[in-house]
Amino acid sequence: MERLSNENLRDNYLRILENIEKAKEKAGRKDTVRLMGVTKTVPTEIINEGISLGLDLIGESKVQEFLGKEQDYKMTETHFIGGLQSNKVKYIVDKVSCIQSVDSLKLAKEISKRATTADKVMDILLQINIGDEASKGGFPKEMLDEALGEISKLPSVRIRGLMTIPPIDGDEKYFSQMNKMFVDIQSKKGDNSNSDNFLWDTLSMGMSGDYEKAIYYGSNIVRIGSLLFGYRNY
Numbered sequence: 253m254e255r256l257s258n259e260n261l262r263d264n265y266l267r268i269l270e271n272i273e274k275a276k277e278k279a280g281r282k283d284t285v286r287l288m289g290v291t292k293t294v295p296t297e298i299i300n301e302g303i304s305l306g307l308d309l310i311g312e313s314k315v316q317e318f319l320g321k322e323q324d325y326k327m328t329e330t331h332f333i334g335g336l337q338s339n340k341v342k343y344i345v346d347k348v349s350c351i352q353s354v355d356s357l358k359l360a361k362e363i364s365k366r367a368t369t370a371d372k373v374m375d376i377l378l379q380i381n382i383g384d385e386a387s388k389g390g391f392p393k394e395m396l397d398e399a400l401g402e403i404s405k406l407p408s409v410r411i412r413g414l415m416t417i418p419p420i421d422g423d424e425k426y427f428s429q430m431n432k433m434f435v436d437i438q439s440k441k442g443d444n445s446n447s448d449n450f451l452w453d454t455l456s457m458g459m460s461g462d463y464e465k466a467i468y469y470g471s472n473i474v475r476i477g478s479l480l481f482g483y484r485n486y
């Protein structure tokens with residue numbers, strides 16, 4: 253990977269923030285859209301430079317890599333966003349404030365169990381496989397209601413919303429479908445509002461190539477790696 257100069261990182265960061273504001277304006281939105289810096293393969297010095305610039309949300313997607321570098325981060329909020337095997341939950345449960353990539357009941361149960369042991373409640377997002385792709389994780393959209401019903405019974409998770417990685421073809425219909433699912437559940441929330449473990453406020457979608465479009469469809473966390481930190485192989 254080409255070492256990114258501070259200047260480039262700063263320029264990238266400011267340009268992305270500006271584009272986020274423009275995309276919000278275009279969508280007529282006044283709510284907050286958070287920029288997550290996705291740090292796979294990015295060295296900690298560069299992550300820390302980003303944090304110094306004001307980046308306040310980090311996304312890690314590989315357990316091994318995360319454990320190797322998290323102690324060197326400056327303090328910041330970190331979410332886990334990658335495929336997660338149940339037997340790895342114990343390594344990250346006390347190190348992240350949200351797991352965005354919950355894609356099975358089994359994983360949700362393990363997170364709840366480990367969070368209970370760690371005496372915390374873990375925020376989670378349910379990952380949706382919106383394009384029904386074999387190569388991607390996530391609940392099929394048809395399973396969402398059932399998954400929500402089961403997962404909201406677990407004692408130590410709090411369901412905050414949905415996350416997706418749409419097909420590469422860039423078809424806006426996937427964002428539009430996600431938006432509809434998110435809003436539908438938001439409007440039905442009354443049924444679930446008796447539980448402390450349901451706070452439906454987060455729609456995480458949009459990456460380097462499509463974050464502006466995602467914001468148009470209501471995303472409030474955009475997860476950006478290459479456009480912020482520079483290009484790399486993965």
Ligand SMILES: *Cc1c(COP(=O)(O)O)cnc(C)c1O
Binds near residue numbers: 460476477
């Ligand atoms: C790598 C990754 C991103 C960021 O991708 P870029 O195209 O580099 O912005 C976002 N979300 C997840 C889950 C990722 O693994």
